[in-house]
Amino acid sequence: MVRDLDHALKHVSLRAPAPRFERPRPPRGVFTSQQGFMRALGVGAVLLVAVLPFMDASRYTMSIATSALIYVMLCMGLNVVVGYAGLLDLGYIAFFAVGAYISGIFTTVLGWPMWAALIATIVACVTAGIIIGAPTLRLRSDYLAIVTLGFGEIIRITANNLKITGGPSGIHGIPTWSFGPWSFDDGFNLFGIDFPERVVFYYFVAAVVIVVGVIGAGRLAKGRLGRAWKAVRDDEDAAEAMGINTYIAKISAYIIGAVWAGMAGQLMATHLSAISPNSFQFLYSALILMAVVLGGMGSTPGVIIGALFVSLAPELLRDFAEWRYLIFGVLLVVVMLFRPSGLWPATAVLPWLRRTRPTPPAFTEATAVPASVMESVDGTPTTDAHEGDRA
Known part of the structure; x- marks a missing residue:
């Protein structure tokens, strides 16, 4: 009987069995699905960023908002390194300094336009990521943190002692972005509305942050490389046993994070028009790492919230004068006590979705x-x- 059945199966085309249950379609509503709510929240945030200059276009507001967006860009890059790949980097500000100094040197000394200096910035950040990451990424945990901290200080001290970087005085007179005869200093007029230089640059930074930082990081996290990073973060030995080249995965995350930091450094150099070694101390690396941990490692909305909190809280507390940093520190401690996983962790589920019971699928004939x-x-x-x- 078994032999006859085996002989019959060799000459008969079999069809796959039908599923026993009809798989229900995932909900797509704003308040019925996590993905729908996040998309609606993202659209609302983009609209808020777009209408902010129409509500308050003062120089102070635009300056603070632009700096906050640059912080978001910087934290998104560190989130790739720490949140996705699990590499504790305490010298991330070094790549921020590389991007700022390269753009400053190429625009002030060599006379390049800022868009051309962007190419040099990316090449320099990739080179710096390989030079720093190649020997250090074979280390793990605390040893990696100590070595990256040392490299961050090396970059700052080197910039403080080189003549081409301006030494302790830094580089001044960094020009803004220009495209042919037009530059951001000229502004433009649209439908009878005048957009000054600070508003034009704010919109430019917002577009770069949204497209490169938020959308780019989100796509990377969902791709094959992002899954490899998360496997390395959870258990490097198990990931290597499953066939993942952990060294390539780690150095790719390090290089991508370096490029993000370099682009943010170039935006900050253009925004401030002057840089100095004191702008790249270890304190800023700690603040950026604090923003990633505070918001939720590996979570895009969490990192954005953490970056905005770290960058805007001291400004909102400016009325308290010398007490503002004390209040800021107390707020950080309180948040970490009540939200140890971050304000918006990567595994967060909306509260109203937790209470919904899944409906049993309809039974179908096999x-x-x-x-x-x-x-x-x-x-x-x-x-x-x-x-x-x-x-």
């Missing part, structure tokens, strides 16, 4: 063995099992 197979085995025509039941 597909029986094809009648042609049974007929070829015993020589008698048979009917489908479900047809017999219905009869």
Whole structure:
């Protein structure tokens, strides 16, 4: 019997059995699905960023908002290194300094336009990521943190002692972005509305942050490389046993994070028009890492919230004068006590979705063995099992 069945199966085309349950379609509403709510929240945030200059276009507001967006860009890059790949980097400000100094040198000394200096910035950040990451990424945990901290200080001290970087005085007079005869200093007029230089640059930074920082990081996290990073973060030995080249995965995350930091450094150099070694101390690396941990490592909305909190809280507390940093520190301690996983962790589920009970799927009939197979085995025509039941 078994031999006859095996012989029959070799010459009969089998069809895959139908599923026992109808898989329900995932909800797509704003308040019925996590993805729908996040998309609506993202659209609302983009609209808020777009209308902010129409509500308050003062120089102070635009300056603070632009700096906050640059912080978001910087934290998104560190989130790739720490949140996705699990590499504790305490010298991330070094790549921020590389981007700022390269753009400053190429625009002030060599006379390049800022868009051309962007190419040099990316090349320099990739080179710096390989030089720093190649020997250090074979280390883990605390050893990696100590070595990256040392490299961050090396970059700052080197910039403080080189003549081309301006030494302790830094570089001044960094020009803004220009495209042919037009530059951001000229502004523009649209439908009778004047957009000054600070508003134009704010919109430019917002577009770069949204497209490169938020959308780019989100796509990377969901791709094959992002899954490899998360596997390395969870258990490097298990990831290597499963065939992932952990060294390539780590150095790719390090280089991508370096490029993000370099672009943010170039934006900051253009925004401030002057840089100095004191702008790249270890304190800023700690603040950026604090923003990532505070918001939620590996979470895009969490990192954005953490970056905005770290960059805007001291400004909102400016009325308290010398007490503002004390209040800022107390707020950080309180948040970490009550939200140890971050303000918006990567595994967060909306509160109203936790209370919803999944509906049981509808039962469907399973597909029986094809009648042609049974007929070829015993020589008698048979009917489908479900047809017999219905009869």
